[in-house]
Amino acid sequence: MKLIVAIVRPEQLSDVLEALFHAEVRGLTISRVQGHGGEMEHVENYRGTSVKMALAEKVRLEIGVSNHFVQPTIDAILAGARTGEVGDGKIMVLPIEKIVRIRTGEEDQEAVTPIQPVGE
Amino acid sequence: MNNADIGWMLLSTALVLLMTPALAFFYGGLVRSKNALNTMMMSFVALGPVAVVWALIGYSLAFSPGNPLIGSLQFAGLRGVGMEAQGAIPHLLFMAFQGTFAIITPALISGAVVERMRFNAYLAFIVLWVLGVYAPVAHWVWGGGFLASMGALDFAGGAVVHVNAASAALVAAMVIGPRKDYGRHAILPHNVPFTMLGAGLLWFGWFGFNAGSALSAGTTATLAFTNTLLAPAATLAAWTTIDMIRGGTVTAVGAATAIVVGLVVITPAAGYVGPISAIVMGAIGAIPSYFALIYRAKTKLDDSLDVVAAHGLGGATGAILTGVFAQAAWSGGARGLIDGHPAQVATQVASVLIVLAYSGGATFVILKLLALVMPLRIADRHEKLGLDVSDHGEEAYTHGDGAILVKPKESVVPQSATDAITVQSGGGA
Numbered sequence: 426m427k428l429i430v431a432i433v434r435p436e437q438l439s440d441v442l443e444a445l446f447h448a449e450v451r452g453l454t455i456s457r458v459q460g461h462g463g464e465m466e467h468v469e470n471y472r473g474t475s476v477k478m479a480l481a482e483k484v485r486l487e488i489g490v491s492n493h494f495v496q497p498t499i500d501a502i503l504a505g506a507r508t509g510e511v512g513d514g515k516i517m518v519l520p521i522e523k524i525v526r527i528r529t530g531e532e533d534q535e536a537v538t539p540i541q542p543v544g545e
Numbered sequence: 546m547n548n549a550d551i552g553w554m555l556l557s558t559a560l561v562l563l564m565t566p567a568l569a570f571f572y573g574g575l576v577r578s579k580n581a582l583n584t585m586m587m588s589f590v591a592l593g594p595v596a597v598v599w600a601l602i603g604y605s606l607a608f609s610p611g612n613p614l615i616g617s618l619q620f621a622g623l624r625g626v627g628m629e630a631q632g633a634i635p636h637l638l639f640m641a642f643q644g645t646f647a648i649i650t651p652a653l654i655s656g657a658v659v660e661r662m663r664f665n666a667y668l669a670f671i672v673l674w675v676l677g678v679y680a681p682v683a684h685w686v687w688g689g690g691f692l693a694s695m696g697a698l699d700f701a702g703g704a705v706v707h708v709n710a711a712s713a714a715l716v717a718a719m720v721i722g723p724r725k726d727y728g729r730h731a732i733l734p735h736n737v738p739f740t741m742l743g744a745g746l747l748w749f750g751w752f753g754f755n756a757g758s759a760l761s762a763g764t765t766a767t768l769a770f771t772n773t774l775l776a777p778a779a780t781l782a783a784w785t786t787i788d789m790i791r792g793g794t795v796t797a798v799g800a801a802t803a804i805v806v807g808l809v810v811i812t813p814a815a816g817y818v819g820p821i822s823a824i825v826m827g828a829i830g831a832i833p834s835y836f837a838l839i840y841r842a843k844t845k846l847d848d849s850l851d852v853v854a855a856h857g858l859g860g861a862t863g864a865i866l867t868g869v870f871a872q873a874a875w876s877g878g879a880r881g882l883i884d885g886h887p888a889q890v891a892t893q894v895a896s897v898l899i900v901l902a903y904s905g906g907a908t909f910v911i912l913k914l915l916a917l918v919m920p921l922r923i924a925d926r927h928e929k930l931g932l933d934v935s936d937h938g939e940e941a942y943t944h945g946d947g948a949i950l951v952k953p954k955e956s957v958v959p960q961s962a963t964d965a966i967t968v969q970s971g972g973g974a
Contacts, residue, residue, distance in 0.1 A: 434929075436929040439730040461947070466949075469938050469939055470939070474950070476945070476949060476950055478947060478948055480948075
């Protein structure tokens with residue numbers, strides 16, 4: 426089991442989510458974050474005040490997956506998030522010590538195996 | 546001239562002027578947050594250059610004596626526009642009142658091209674459009690042009706303002722093309738309360754638009770004022786009813802839209818129809834716009850904020866129904882179908898089609914000419930980033946986190962040198 430943490434551009438989020446759903450990656454968490462990844466800083470002006478916006482809006486995705494889902498998940502994020510410009514973000518894969526599904530108490534592999542939605 | 550008339554028209558002019566910022570809120574709430582300022586600026590900015598060219602040339606083209614198609618340059622630079630009477634009010638005040646109409650009409654078009662049109666191309670477009678399209682069309686109906694001679698009825702601008710803007714909007718949406726995300730991703734309004742605020746302020750301002758179009762403070766203004774209260778009320782009631790019959794919920798965006806549609810519908814009729822007719826017109830007017838909104842979203846036409854469905858269909862419905870419901874007992878002369886003059890309906894249809902054709906064609910020519918000298922659309926990556934940052938260098942909702950103050954001396958240092966200094970001092974500390 427791995428935790429995949431990806432930092433992507435907010436404007437690419439829809440594309441990333443679409444690619445992840447096509448790859449049948451179901452459980453994920455996102456948060457709005459701000460960061461700096463070496464991209465060009467843009468200058469904004471408010472009356473006489475000029476500022477360089479050193480932090481850019483980003484979205485962080487956290488996805489717990491079983492091992493054989495790691496590569497499809499990475500591929501999906503790459504497909505959705507890449508624009509080719511500096512600032513596209515990062516994907517990090519971290520080991521997980523333990524996962525527990527709160528609803529059932531299932532652990533580890535079972536906990537990251539999606540349940541079949543009712544009706545399918 | 547008496548001061549009651551002058552007072553009412555001074556107030557009406559201010560009310561109509563408020564409609565343009567109101568439109569900015571109405572439209573601004575409907576777009577994504579990354580384009581909020583750009584969208585609001587598309588309305589706000591019309592208050593500047595459009596008003597200036599109106600005073601310098603536009604007013605003369607629209608309202609000075611000329612031929613049936615366009616006025617002359619007799620009033621150019623406001624020559625001869627002073628305190629002499631123009632109807633019941635000073636000529637100068639008439640010019641100012643008409644100027645507020647010239648400002649909001651091109652701003653209405655922006656709803657069809659938000660979130661992808663370059664701001665400087667838009668600026669050039671609205672200035673050319675108000676001279677090349679709005680001024681002649683206003684002349685045809687209100688400046689003694691051929692639509693007035695034909696007997697077309699347009700009390701406050703159903704054809705001149707709304708059909709005119711919507712036809713231009715349709716063409717502009719097609720020439721500029723859909724947003725990259727249109728039909729691919731959900732594009733949701735970022736601030737529905739703004740849209741409701743805008744609708745409320747539009748209604749308030751519209752009392753000046755319609756009742757002010759009486760150009761005096763008398764009984765005609767009273768009729769137009771009352772109809773401006775009743776027709777949108779009926780549209781809102783009808784819209785809500787359709788929502789409920791279709792088994793859905795009554796939505797806030799829908800209610801805000803209904804109010805605008807009702808206002809548009811009664812605009813050409815305001816001083817010609819009785820109050821019960823206004824209620825009927827408002828209710829009928831809800832139907833085409835309601836279903837056009839639903840249909841349009843399923844098509845490839847990215848008329849983003851539905852200028853065609855709200856202003857085009859609303860304006861056309863209102864203009865045609867004016868030919869049905871006008872009554873001499875209320876209008877003091879103009880008669881429609883229910884008052885024994887069915888030919889008025891045909892005249893109204895003709896006036897709508899003529900404005901539709903001219904505005905669409907002329908808008909196409911203006912945009913194609915502009916495209917020869919400047920791109921009309923922003924770069925794809927700017928479209929993704931949002932026009933607030935790309936075209937204005939500002940954000941609507943910034944917390945200032947990570948904003949580094951640019952000190953005056955830094956501005957003369959090249960960007961790369963500044964970065965190097967920052968890195969060195971950071972490393973040494």
